[in-house]
Amino acid sequence: MTNPTFSILITTKNRLSDLAFTLAKIQYLLDKKDVVCLICDDGSTDGTASFLQANYPEIQLIQNSKSKGLIYSRNRLLSMVTTEFAVSIDDDLHFVTVNPLEIISCFFSQNPEVAVLGFRIFWSKTEPVITATKEQSMPMQSYAGGAHAFRMEAWRDIPDYPAWFIFYGEENFASYQLFKKRWKIYYLPEVLVNHRVDLKLRKNNDDYVLRSRRALRAGWYLFFLFYPLKKIPRKMAYSLWMQFKLKVFKGDFKAFQAILLALLDLVWNISLILKNSNRLSPKDYNAYIELPETKIYWQPEK
Structure with a gap:
């Protein structure tokens, strides 16, 4: 039996319809022998756990009896990962790119200094009609918490996300810690995702x-x-x-x-x-702010 290489991590709370849509869209990834999926249900009251147990018994489900927050939940999931890489996606986000894991694995293999890969994110209720891009992979300051891949060796080299933030900011917290450890974060536009949100x-x-x-x-x-x-x-x-x-x-x-x-x-x-x-020295601070800003929003080129 093939040892899994990727863990797909999803945190969710009371968004069963979004989660069900996402799982249907990534079913072909869940079917891969080298992929495991872990979901943290953060105190949902909409039947999320029952739905997953009935329809996705292969998914490793953990539950917070009471809501503990997104960041706490992400820490729980990451603590359970035994694979080389972990892909974190939001419950209302799915891959548009076909075979994204192969692209991610290849980039990590060719760039051993890279800790995190951030994806190209299209924010809309529907997928983009035009998916091509001229953007190239590049280093950047941070990444989006619900659309990235982590090299687990690097994750274990830094402190856990700050659960007391509750929501927002954990990615930048990790980015500073990674920078101090000389790990790199890269933008990977070859992997396109659709975040189904109307901003x-x-x-x-x-x-x-x-x-x-x-x-x-x-x-x-x-x-x-x-x-x-x-x-x-x-x-x-x-x-x-x-x-x-x-x-x-x-x-x-x-x-x-x-x-x-x-x-x-x-x-x-x-x-x-x-x-x-864990303050940056003035020299490190200047080097950090000179990195390109995090790419969070993508629109098709006209």
Whole structure:
């Protein structure tokens, strides 16, 4: 029997229809002998566990009896991986590229210094009509948490994701840790995925304030965890100014609420920040910010 090479990791919570669609789209990958799939059900109440047990008995299912958050769940999954590589995808995301694992494996084999590969992500409820791209693989600062492949040797070389972030920011946390260990992160445009999200409608969702709060505080946590001390005041001031300029001053008072709550979170978690800080030297900081920014959004070339 072939020893598995890839683990496909999915965290989910109360999104059974999205998860079912994703699993149907990647069934051909789940059928491969060198692939195992692990799913963490983070306290769902919509029958997710029963659906998986009935329809996908081959999937390794773990459950949080109460919701523990996305990052906690990702740590649980990664702690269970025994394969050489782990592919993490969101429950509302699927591969458009055929045979993506072969492409990923080849790139990792040819580039032993690479820890993480980030995929080309098309954000839309439907797949792109045009899938070709002229983009080339390249190093970048970080990666998308729900659309990447990890070399497990590198994962075990750094601390686990910070579960106290709850949601957002874990990828950048890992990227700083990897950078300090001299691992590299690369963009792999040959692998295209479809993230089935309408970004324009997301702003009107009921969780807009919560998402904004968590995104802001994660960014600020990272400043205090990794940036040289002299850089932090200016970075914080600029971040706050841009939030007010682009959102609050234009009448987005939900954004103002998110800012206040995120600042309170920052103060509340200062002890955790001090305990886990791992600052870049000024030289390393300059080298890190010179890397190309993370590629998260892709649109077909006209």
